[in-house]
Amino acid sequence: MNETIIDAQGLDLTFQTNDGPVHALKDVSLTIGKGDFVSFIGPSGCGKTTFLRCIAGLETPTGGSLSVNGMTPDEARRKRAYGYVFQAAGLYPWRTIAKNVKLPLEIMGFSREEQERRADRVLELVDLKGFGAKYPWQLSGGMQQRASIARALAFDAGILLMDEPFGALDEIVRDHLNEQLLALWARTEKTIGFVTHSIPEAVYLSTRIVVMSPRPGRITDVIESPLPKERPLDIRDTPEFLDVAHRVREGLRAGHAYDG
Numbered sequence: 006m007n008e009t010i011i012d013a014q015g016l017d018l019t020f021q022t023n024d025g026p027v028h029a030l031k032d033v034s035l036t037i038g039k040g041d042f043v044s045f046i047g048p049s050g051c052g053k054t055t056f057l058r059c060i061a062g063l064e065t066p067t068g069g070s071l072s073v074n075g076m077t078p079d080e081a082r083r084k085r086a087y088g089y090v091f092q093a094a095g096l097y098p099w100r101t102i103a104k105n106v107k108l109p110l111e112i113m114g115f116s117r118e119e120q121e122r123r124a125d126r127v128l129e130l131v132d133l134k135g136f137g138a139k140y141p142w143q144l145s146g147g148m149q150q151r152a153s154i155a156r157a158l159a160f161d162a163g164i165l166l167m168d169e170p171f172g173a174l175d176e177i178v179r180d181h182l183n184e185q186l187l188a189l190w191a192r193t194e195k196t197i198g199f200v201t202h203s204i205p206e207a208v209y210l211s212t213r214i215v216v217m218s219p220r221p222g223r224i225t226d227v228i229e230s231p232l233p234k235e236r237p238l239d240i241r242d243t244p245e246f247l248d249v250a251h252r253v254r255e256g257l258r259a260g261h262a263y264d265g
């Protein structure tokens with residue numbers, strides 16, 4: 006495998022809540038290499054978001070070890086090792102698209118010229134060239150989500166963490182964004198962690214698919230994709246694709262059957 010970027014070993018996380026402890030992650034071990042596109046799939050509440058948030062240094066595991074770029078997640082967060090894309094685009098309505106994209110750059114103290122240059126570059130990368138002066142409400146849901154990806158790319162972190170970024174979009178738009186995301190990944194060689202509920206989306210995008218079980222969230226299968234890097238949408242009709250989709254479905258089913 007390529008250089009290790011994310012290394013989780015025996016990760017455990019129990020939330021203490023008013024209703025008692027919630028065991029969200031159990032003995033999660035996974036290594037993600039540079040340039041991997043790893044999807045996390047599993048039933049609602051199985052800890053996909055929690056695992057992504059651990060990588061991002063936004064939750065603290067209660068057991069095990071986790072490193073990101075050879076650092077603790079907290080150090081990696083402070084060094085801005087990753088861009089994070091949420092399910093909702095989360096753009097500020099009073100800022101233009103360009104100003105939304107520049108926000109992290111402003112906070113990080115980039116010069117105005119550099120902010121301008123980077124915003125232009127990432128808006129072009131997500132196919133929003135010429136939309137910088139628009140406000141979020143003037144854009145479709147898919148375009149807003151692309152703008153939020155541009156914002157996550159603006160400071161050029163090597164890691165992109167995406168939590169169901171296209172979950173709220175209709176299927177045609179989602180297909181299109183999946184294609185664009187693959188092209189962007191090929192061009193930028195980012196390491197991507199991607200949470201989804203959709204089997205076809207996971208299979209279409211990923212180099213590896215991590216199947217998780219219901220609570221306490223455990224990894225029940227890690228499927229290496231045999232698909233080539235170059236993936237036109239109609240690859241989804243090929244026997245290879247359907248075979249991987251079948252394996253994911255079986256993995257999800259086996260996880261559900263687990264009651265230990």
Ligand SMILES: Nc1ncnc2c1ncn2[C@@H]1O[C@H](COP(=O)(O)OP(=O)(O)OP(=O)(O)O)[C@@H](O)[C@H]1O
Nearest residue numbers: 020022027029048049050051052053054055056220
């Ligand atoms: N801050 C928190 N405090 C207490 N419990 C939490 C907290 N965050 C998450 N949980 C619980 O941990 C479990 C895992 O949640 P998580 O959001 O990671 O699941 P998920 O797989 O991403 O679900 P979904 O697919 O519905 O987004 C759930 O039972 C959730 O209620």
